[in-house]
Amino acid sequence: MKWQMKTLALAAAMAVAGSAFAQAKKDEKKEEDKISGGVVKIGVLNDQSSLYADLGGQGSVLAVKMAIADFNAAKNGLKVEVIFADHQNKPDVGSQIASKWIDSEGVDMIIDTPNSGVALAVNQVVRDKKKVFINSGAASSDLTGAKCSPNTIHWTYDTWMLANGTGSAIVKNGGDTWFFLTADYAFGHALERDTEAVVLKNGGKVLGKVRHPLNTQDFSSFLLQAQSSKAKIVGLANAGGDTSNSIKQAAEFGIVKGGQNLAGLLVFLTDVHALGLEKAQGLIFTETFYWDQNDASRAFTKRFAAANGGKYPTMVHAGVYAGTLHYLKAVAALKSDDGTDVVAQMKKTPTDDPLFGKGTIRADGRKIHPAYLFEVKKPSESKGPYDYYKLKATIPADQAFRPLKDGGCELVK
Amino acid sequence: MANETPGLDQRDVAFDAKFFRYGFLAMMVFFIAVPFVNQAAGRDLIYLVFLMKVLCFGLFACAFNLLLGYGGLLSFGHAMFLGMAGYFSAHLAKVGLQFDQVTLFKVSIPLSVHLPPFSTELAILVSTAATGVLGLLVGLLAIRRQGIYFAMITLALAQMIFFYCLQAPFTGGEDGIQSVPRGKLLGMIDLTNNTAMYYFVLAVFTFGFLLIYRTVHSPFGQVLKAIKENEPRAISLGYQTERYKLLAFVLSATLAGLAGATKAIVFQLASLTDVHWSMSGEVVLMTLLGGMGTIFGPVAGSFVIMAMENYLSNLGAWVTITQGIVFVICVLAFRRGIVGELEALLRRRLTFRQFLFEVFAFRHHKRARDKKRG
Numbered sequence: 001m002k003w004q005m006k007t008l009a010l011a012a013a014m015a016v017a018g019s020a021f022a023q024a025k026k027d028e029k030k031e032e033d034k035i036s037g038g039v040v041k042i043g044v045l046n047d048q049s050s051l052y053a054d055l056g057g058q059g060s061v062l063a064v065k066m067a068i069a070d071f072n073a074a075k076n077g078l079k080v081e082v083i084f085a086d087h088q089n090k091p092d093v094g095s096q097i098a099s100k101w102i103d104s105e106g107v108d109m110i111i112d113t114p115n116s117g118v119a120l121a122v123n124q125v126v127r128d129k130k131k132v133f134i135n136s137g138a139a140s141s142d143l144t145g146a147k148c149s150p151n152t153i154h155w156t157y158d159t160w161m162l163a164n165g166t167g168s169a170i171v172k173n174g175g176d177t178w179f180f181l182t183a184d185y186a187f188g189h190a191l192e193r194d195t196e197a198v199v200l201k202n203g204g205k206v207l208g209k210v211r212h213p214l215n216t217q218d219f220s221s222f223l224l225q226a227q228s229s230k231a232k233i234v235g236l237a238n239a240g241g242d243t244s245n246s247i248k249q250a251a252e253f254g255i256v257k258g259g260q261n262l263a264g265l266l267v268f269l270t271d272v273h274a275l276g277l278e279k280a281q282g283l284i285f286t287e288t289f290y291w292d293q294n295d296a297s298r299a300f301t302k303r304f305a306a307a308n309g310g311k312y313p314t315m316v317h318a319g320v321y322a323g324t325l326h327y328l329k330a331v332a333a334l335k336s337d338d339g340t341d342v343v344a345q346m347k348k349t350p351t352d353d354p355l356f357g358k359g360t361i362r363a364d365g366r367k368i369h370p371a372y373l374f375e376v377k378k379p380s381e382s383k384g385p386y387d388y389y390k391l392k393a394t395i396p397a398d399q400a401f402r403p404l405k406d407g408g409c410e411l412v413k
Numbered sequence: 414m415a416n417e418t419p420g421l422d423q424r425d426v427a428f429d430a431k432f433f434r435y436g437f438l439a440m441m442v443f444f445i446a447v448p449f450v451n452q453a454a455g456r457d458l459i460y461l462v463f464l465m466k467v468l469c470f471g472l473f474a475c476a477f478n479l480l481l482g483y484g485g486l487l488s489f490g491h492a493m494f495l496g497m498a499g500y501f502s503a504h505l506a507k508v509g510l511q512f513d514q515v516t517l518f519k520v521s522i523p524l525s526v527h528l529p530p531f532s533t534e535l536a537i538l539v540s541t542a543a544t545g546v547l548g549l550l551v552g553l554l555a556i557r558r559q560g561i562y563f564a565m566i567t568l569a570l571a572q573m574i575f576f577y578c579l580q581a582p583f584t585g586g587e588d589g590i591q592s593v594p595r596g597k598l599l600g601m602i603d604l605t606n607n608t609a610m611y612y613f614v615l616a617v618f619t620f621g622f623l624l625i626y627r628t629v630h631s632p633f634g635q636v637l638k639a640i641k642e643n644e645p646r647a648i649s650l651g652y653q654t655e656r657y658k659l660l661a662f663v664l665s666a667t668l669a670g671l672a673g674a675t676k677a678i679v680f681q682l683a684s685l686t687d688v689h690w691s692m693s694g695e696v697v698l699m700t701l702l703g704g705m706g707t708i709f710g711p712v713a714g715s716f717v718i719m720a721m722e723n724y725l726s727n728l729g730a731w732v733t734i735t736q737g738i739v740f741v742i743c744v745l746a747f748r749r750g751i752v753g754e755l756e757a758l759l760r761r762r763l764t765f766r767q768f769l770f771e772v773f774a775f776r777h778h779k780r781a782r783d784k785k786r787g
Contacts, residue, residue, distance in 0.1 A: 185579045
């Protein structure tokens with residue numbers, strides 16, 4: 001075993017020498033031209049094969065391509081490329097792809113990235129490497145709070161906005177007694193806590209709450225408690241499969257037909273589509289974009305659906321489109337794709353796009369626009385494909401998101 | 414698969430030593446050379462963060478293989494060691510140890526500990542040791558049963574750990590622990606530099622790898638093999654098999670912990686992915702794909718699986734389907750795993766032409782099948 005020990009010693013020596021050598025070597029690369037590599041490279045990093053694939057996935061890649069076409073990049077003297085990857089909902093995979101993209105493939109901006117764990121990991125990588133991260137798919141309000149970054153913009157929605165919008169708007173519309181069905185882990189607890197605070201603040205009452213384990217198949221005992229509480233609103237402080245399952249089983253128990261309403265805290269157009277109107281009718285929730293809002297959104301949707309196999313855009317897709325558009329405008333104005341400068345420029349100029357209208361980006365990276373409280377239509381009210389929502393209330397832009405001073409972001413002084 | 418591994422008497426000791434020597438040399442040359450080749454090429458031919466991941470998972474799979482390939486114990490809960498070590502080292506490196514009281518079964522004991530964030534190497538060492546203790550506790554319960562019951566007990570305990578991590582405040586739930594500082598090695602070498610970090614990970618891997626090789630070829634390893642082949646016989650020879658199995662389990666858990674702790678520092682995060690049961694399944698796949706019971710197999714398996722996860726990620730929705738097809742092909746064509754098949758081919762000392770013929774004609778499979786039929 002003597003040679004083995006020698007090899008081990010050699011390996012250790014190599015490791016130390018190599019590390020020292022690498023440290024001594026300074027990164028000498030300095031960007032010559034203002035647009036690095038002569039190309040603005042956009043990387044769509046999201047879930048392409050699992051639970052978020054429908055609300056983001058290839059649709060987000062399409063949205064980026066549409067934004068590039070609409071911006072008319074060539075006329076503005078920009079060459080723009082798009083690449084994409086599947087982060088498989090693993091933070092380490094997401095972090096690795098992001099750093100590889102930036103280090104060796106010249107990616108200037110990363111967009112979309114649902115799944116809060118992955119989004120926070122990418123947030124850190126992009127910050128360290130001083131590029132741009134525009135998040136549309138993730139919910140965590142930490143992205144513009146405790147973990148805010150001068151290189152990140154959070155576009156579409158966040159947990160604070162969902163809890164606040166749904167909670168306050170429903171109470172104002174008469175839904176003043178609540179019962180919470182909460183997934184028993186940090187995310188569920190946070191949603192429940194935030195929503196409960198808003199409900200109480202607006203004069204509502206919480207009649208009871210029940211915690212269910214993550215990934216529950218059978219909600220019957222929880223739903224019976226909700227039913228017997230006689231609360232007007234059953235708040236679903238859960239996500240993904242738990243939300244779908246609880247909505248399906250609530251339909252079987254006739255909760256909505258019995259006069260109670262379900263309030264979903266994290267529901268997307270694709271979820272409603274998958275559930276069908278029969279099961280989802282009467283569900284109330286908050287979103288920031290719906291395809292049937294105005295002529296511009298309908299025109300966008302027509303083009304989008306034609307290229308996306310007939311599937312309509314979610315608010316995540318809309319956020320990806322609008323974010324890319326605003327990013328390209330900033331790059332063209334600066335004639336540079338330096339990450340920190342571009343984000344500063346994006347915050348400085350007001351946003352204007354066909355999907356979210358006029359808006360602003362705050363110092364903490366939060367994009368500000370109105371939010372809407374929707375109710376899912378009855379099957380008899382729906383006139384065509386994807387005609388699912390009716391508008392119940394509009395939450396004005398200045399009230400939709402967490403006040404700047406409450407986020408605890410270090411960029412706000 | 415057990416009946417395909419040669420018995421102790423058939424083992425060609427000289428061949429094994431030669432195979433290991435050249436294999437190890439080739440592996441080390443490859444891993445040491447990559448950063449230099451990248452630098453010479455002026456671009457990242459193989460991205461270092463990817464290789465660090467291969468090394469971390471390689472060590473994890475080697476630790477798992479020590480238990481499965483040499484001890485015959487299929488643990489289906491090894492993710493708990495990888496993941497918990499990740500949480501420990503991420504927390505220690507970021508926050509340190511800060512608490513005022515310890516609550517055990519709703520009884521609070523006032524115990525004030527305030528330690529500042531640990532240095533990188535200390536965080537890794539402490540969390541590896543802590544994982545060893547966890548391995549001891551789990552092992553004490555699990556090794557009392559064999560086969561499927563052993564797998565089920567480890568899976569159940571791993572699920573307990575998963576739900577603990579999901580709810581415990583210090584793990585950050587599904588956000589995980591993020592922005593962990595990489596720090597400085599021994600206060601001198603800045604690990605934020607990828608190349609420096611890479612050589613550090615390589616050194617950790619080499620240490621773990623050689624430790625496993627040494628263990629397998631020690632008298633202890635031989636007893637472990639005897640237990641795998643025939644446990645009642647080992648008992649009748651006077652060995653207290655449970656002690657051997659427990660020691661192997663603790664060693665495997667500790668090395669899995671070393672891999673997890675290092676990985677958390679590399680990626681600067683610890684997340685639920687690493688404690689999820691699917692990670693326990695992934696390590697079984699890595700080991701089987703590379704070659705169960707071969708010393709290099711798990712490293713090869715880790716390389717293949719990480720390469721698929723990484724380089725196929727731009728296939729979009731096709732990534733999982735492609736992975737499935739590759740697995741099916743490997744299971745059908747390389748029953749002994751990649752390294753297992755290679756070793757079996759080399760062992761027969763074929764000429765180069767025969768070698769090519771065998772590789773492309775798959776004759777050895779036919780022969781093995783004929784032999785089985787008698």
